[in-house]
Amino acid sequence: MNKYFFPIVISLLAIVLTACVTPQRSQSTNVDTPAVASKATMVNDELTFANLDVVRTHHIDLMLNVDFKTQTLSGEAELSLNWFDASARELRLDTRELTIKSVRYLKQEAWLIAPFEMGPVDEVKGRALVIQLPEQASKVKIAYQTAPTASGLQWLSEQQTGSKKFPFMYSQSQAIHARSWIPLQDSPAIRVTYSARVNVAKPLKVVMSAESVARNDEGFHFSMPQAIPPYLIAIAAGNLQYQKMSEQTGIWAEPDILDRAVAEFDDTQKMIAITEALYGPYRWQQYDLLILPPAFPFGGMENPRLSFITPTVIAGDKSLVNLIAHELAHSWSGNLVTNATWNDLWLNEGFTSYVENRIMEEAFGVERAVMEQWLSVASLQRDLDSLAAADTRLKITLDGRDPDDAFSEVPYIKGHLFLLFLEQRFGREIFDPFVKGYFNKFAFQSLTTEQFINYLEQHLLQPNPGVVSMEEVEQWVYQPGLPANSPTPVSSAFEQVAETMAAWRANRIATGALKQVDWSVHEWLYFIESLPADLARRKIRELDRTLGLTESNNAEIQFAWYRFALTNGYREVDPAVAEFLKSVGRRKFIVPLYQLLADLSPQSKVWAADIYRQARAGYHPLAQQSIDKIFAGK
Numbered sequence: 292m293n294k295y296f297f298p299i300v301i302s303l304l305a306i307v308l309t310a311c312v313t314p315q316r317s318q319s320t321n322v323d324t325p326a327v328a329s330k331a332t333m334v335n336d337e338l339t340f341a342n343l344d345v346v347r348t349h350h351i352d353l354m355l356n357v358d359f360k361t362q363t364l365s366g367e368a369e370l371s372l373n374w375f376d377a378s379a380r381e382l383r384l385d386t387r388e389l390t391i392k393s394v395r396y397l398k399q400e401a402w403l404i405a406p407f408e409m410g411p412v413d414e415v416k417g418r419a420l421v422i423q424l425p426e427q428a429s430k431v432k433i434a435y436q437t438a439p440t441a442s443g444l445q446w447l448s449e450q451q452t453g454s455k456k457f458p459f460m461y462s463q464s465q466a467i468h469a470r471s472w473i474p475l476q477d478s479p480a481i482r483v484t485y486s487a488r489v490n491v492a493k494p495l496k497v498v499m500s501a502e503s504v505a506r507n508d509e510g511f512h513f514s515m516p517q518a519i520p521p522y523l524i525a526i527a528a529g530n531l532q533y534q535k536m537s538e539q540t541g542i543w544a545e546p547d548i549l550d551r552a553v554a555e556f557d558d559t560q561k562m563i564a565i566t567e568a569l570y571g572p573y574r575w576q577q578y579d580l581l582i583l584p585p586a587f588p589f590g591g592m593e594n595p596r597l598s599f600i601t602p603t604v605i606a607g608d609k610s611l612v613n614l615i616a617h618e619l620a621h622s623w624s625g626n627l628v629t630n631a632t633w634n635d636l637w638l639n640e641g642f643t644s645y646v647e648n649r650i651m652e653e654a655f656g657v658e659r660a661v662m663e664q665w666l667s668v669a670s671l672q673r674d675l676d677s678l679a680a681a682d683t684r685l686k687i688t689l690d691g692r693d694p695d696d697a698f699s700e701v702p703y704i705k706g707h708l709f710l711l712f713l714e715q716r717f718g719r720e721i722f723d724p725f726v727k728g729y730f731n732k733f734a735f736q737s738l739t740t741e742q743f744i745n746y747l748e749q750h751l752l753q754p755n756p757g758v759v760s761m762e763e764v765e766q767w768v769y770q771p772g773l774p775a776n777s778p779t780p781v782s783s784a785f786e787q788v789a790e791t792m793a794a795w796r797a798n799r800i801a802t803g804a805l806k807q808v809d810w811s812v813h814e815w816l817y818f819i820e821s822l823p824a825d826l827a828r829r830k831i832r833e834l835d836r837t838l839g840l841t842e843s844n845n846a847e848i849q850f851a852w853y854r855f856a857l858t859n860g861y862r863e864v865d866p867a868v869a870e871f872l873k874s875v876g877r878r879k880f881i882v883p884l885y886q887l888l889a890d891l892s893p894q895s896k897v898w899a900a901d902i903y904r905q906a907r908a909g910y911h912p913l914a915q916q917s918i919d920k921i922f923a924g925k
């Protein structure tokens with residue numbers, strides 16, 4: 292059978308089915324408050340227990356108490372429901388490690404008890420909460436408590452924070468961890484508005500991915516008027532201070548790091564203006580950053596109105612601010628236009644990586660943007676070499692797997708390259724308006740890869756015939772690896788670094804002379820990436836003693852250098868590596884380092900396991916889960 296047959300049939304089916312069941316949305320005049328769908332669209336999200344075909348939540352009201360002593364959130368979640376089937380009475384919700392105390396439903400003015408059952412525990416999905424309603428209630432209220440081990444929360448003790456005086460807690464709901472702190476329909480296919488009232492002991496403060504509307508004796512009040520997929524509901528509590536940067540932007544952080552963060556990220560407003568000029572208005576009013584403790588397992592998380600940011604990008608020289616461009620870009624790609632299922636993650640992350648790079652080009656120049664492309668392609672290449680072929684497709688099939696286990700550079704960088712390929716073929720004068728039109732057309736909706744391809748065909752390929760074929764598109768999306776027509780970023784700055792490297796290797800340049808070069812962090816990263824595997828130990832030591840790489844304070848340089856040094860037996864880095872692993876919890880850095888150490892030699896694995904024993908309690912549950920696997924059986 293023709294290898295394109297299957298995806299084409301699936302796309303056609305998806306299009307036909309969507310056309311049949313997609314309701315006519317009532318056009319809201321205010322772009323920021325989309326109308327609620329009057330009928331359920333088809334969803335095929337295998338990672339939710341929710342019966343979305345018959346009932347959907349459109350608003351969540353939370354009343355929560357943050358208790359650092361028991362490391363739990365407890366309170367109530369009130370879900371407002373739309374029913375699509377007159378005979379349906381059952382409401383199925385997602386939970387994970389939640390203790391459900393009671394379920395009530397609204398009948399006229401009264402809250403009446405509703406019977407419920409917990410389904411069996413599923414390793415990946417958690418546990419269904421199945422509620423039998425005597426009638427189709429418009430509201431259901433669930434009293435519950437989280438577990439201290441909730442996969443979507445991290446509780447940090449005083450010692451684990453910058454101040455060392457106050458504890459800290461925060462959520463990370465993407466992909467399917469919202470259900471570990473709220474009983475809800477945890478699928479990116481639906482959208483909810485939310486409000487919340489949250490209590491915490493003084494003097495701690497609470498922030499959420501929402502507008503802060505009041506603070507009184509009843510706690511911190513929030514309201515999120517824009518409908519968002521549930522994985523974007525977010526909360527944090529700690530000794531937080533706010534500093535405004537501009538009309539629309541500001542930073543929440545613990546006081547010890549606030550000034551440094553403001554200095555590092557003061558281009559944020561400019562980045563918003565750049566993105567608006569390219570892709571239309573920023574639709575979320577405020578854009579703040581929350582600086583998390585170093586244990587945060589990601590670089591950043593695009594929680595709407597309030598991106599969560601790792602402190603490991605505060606390098607002092609703005610060298611890693613592409614992370615801010617990335618999280619901001621999600622305000623269009625991901626938060627506005629959302630992947631319908633986690634198999635379509637590339638629609639979020641590929642577009643975001645592309646937009647991120649366009650922002651960087653505009654803000655810092657084309658050379659920097661190309662250098663960042665080159666470095667990310669190198670990182671993609673490492674993943675392509677190690678992943679199973681099926682996971683190197685843009686549209687993946689999780690097939691019952693945990694989305695956290697299938698996470699890679701593929702949706703990000705292969706997705707970015709696909710969009711760059713289209714941009715280069717069509718030219719920006721055609722491609723930019725197409726992307727802007729796409730964000731507008733699907734604003735506040737979730738869509739599948741097939742819906743995107745259909746839109747692409749109709750709005751880009753067909754109006755500009757003979758530029759890109761559907762076969763090429765389908766190869767990019769459904770076939771493994773990188774197509775032969777993939778763009779290769781060429782950086783003239785890197786070419787010069789390569790020349791210097793060649794001269795140094797041929798002893799035409801002394802190691803000491805490398806101190807004189809005026810290279811950016813990116814050029815140094817390229818230099819480290821291109822160091823030959825057979826470099827003599829003596830040369831490595833000389834390089835390190837001259838340049839002080841082991842002592843670098845730039846997390847990307849540290850990571851690249853430690854990886855090179857360890858791979859090449861230069862174990863003088865060990866104390867610095869141990870320190871790094873104990874102080875940083877970002878998965879992108881620590882998982883590959885532990886993996887490398889475990890693979891190097893049995894002694895090395897024992898050494899790494901010992902560091903892990905000391906560091907584990909400070910890591911996020913997600914990071915623990917990944918690293919436990921490395922040392923399993925020991």
Ligand code: BES
Pocket residue numbers: 465466588589590591592593613614617618621640703879
């Ligand atoms: N949304 C992601 C983080 C994420 C993805 C969490 C999937 C859980 C599941 C975030 O926007 C992200 O991509 N962060 C990157 C930033 C980088 C590509 C600049 C990170 O954390 O490294």
Ligand code: ZN
Pocket residue numbers: 617621639640643
């Ligand atoms: Zn992202």
